[in-house]
Amino acid sequence: MSDSIQLIEESFAKVKPRAPEFAASFYQNLFKAYPEVAPLFAETDMKAQQEKLMNMLMLVVFNLHYPQNLIDTLQQLGSRHVQYGALREHYPLVGDALFTTFEQYLGEEWTREVKQAWVGAYTDITAMMLAGAEYDGEIVKLEAPGEKRSTSQVSPTQDHKAEPAKDNINGPILGGIFGVAGLIIILLLLL
Numbered sequence: 001m002s003d004s005i006q007l008i009e010e011s012f013a014k015v016k017p018r019a020p021e022f023a024a025s026f027y028q029n030l031f032k033a034y035p036e037v038a039p040l041f042a043e044t045d046m047k048a049q050q051e052k053l054m055n056m057l058m059l060v061v062f063n064l065h066y067p068q069n070l071i072d073t074l075q076q077l078g079s080r081h082v083q084y085g086a087l088r089e090h091y092p093l094v095g096d097a098l099f100t101t102f103e104q105y106l107g108e109e110w111t112r113e114v115k116q117a118w119v120g121a122y123t124d125i126t127a128m129m130l131a132g133a134e135y136d137g138e139i140v141k142l143e144a145p146g147e148k149r150s151t152s153q154v155s156p157t158q159d160h161k162a163e164p165a166k167d168n169i170n171g172p173i174l175g176g177i178f179g180v181a182g183l184i185i186i187l188l189l190l191l
């Protein structure tokens with residue numbers, strides 16, 4: 001078993017018993033750090049949304065060994081997100097809020113290795129979602145803007161960014177299939 005997959009499975013198993021709180025904290029963190037995305041959820045039933053997000057994360061974690069099972073699902077999810085008003089540049093913000101939430105819930109168990117594993121997985125998930133999304137315009141910026149982070153009081157030790165993690169993108173999670181293929185598909189779509 002790949003180390004990264006194991007780290008993701010183990011860390012997710014620790015937050016799963018507190019899934020509803022975790023999801024609520026995630027949206028709190030997201031809206032606090034990045035209030036500009038809140039209007040997208042103006043009409044959303046947030047309780048239902050929290051459950052949907054956790055179910056999707058569970059599905060992804062459950063299928064880490066079988067990434068080919070996720071391709072259609074994530075591409076369709078990405079396509080629906082265009083209708084929701086989600087922009088490419090929102091993805092790093094969502095990733096950032098997700099990592100902040102993991103840090104809050106895992107404390108010292110949110111180690112550098114665990115974080116790297118999640119950054120790699122999130123990068124691959126984003127690539128698959130964007131491969132299914134039709135956007136005009138520039139390539140997604142996978143770095144959360146650092147200056148916006150200062151508005152967040154969530155964690156005093158936030159130093160993480162949803163970086164593409166060069167050694168993760170081809171690597172351990174959804175692997176060569178998602179990392180490279182996802183980027184190639186995006187580049188082809190942009191041509």
Ligand code: HEM
Pocket residue numbers: 037040041043044045049052053056057077080081084085086087090091092094125126129
């Ligand atoms: C890894 C990234 C993401 C995952 C796994 C994810 C997951 C989901 C899921 C499962 C839903 C439920 C509806 C559906 O299945 O179509 C949803 C809805 C939604 N997501 Fe995401 N999402 C992600 C990124 C984003 C981003 C970057 C934004 C932009 C801020 C965003 C904004 C929304 C909105 C506005 C809705 C619709 C809520 C409604 O139905 O009113 N999501 N997301």
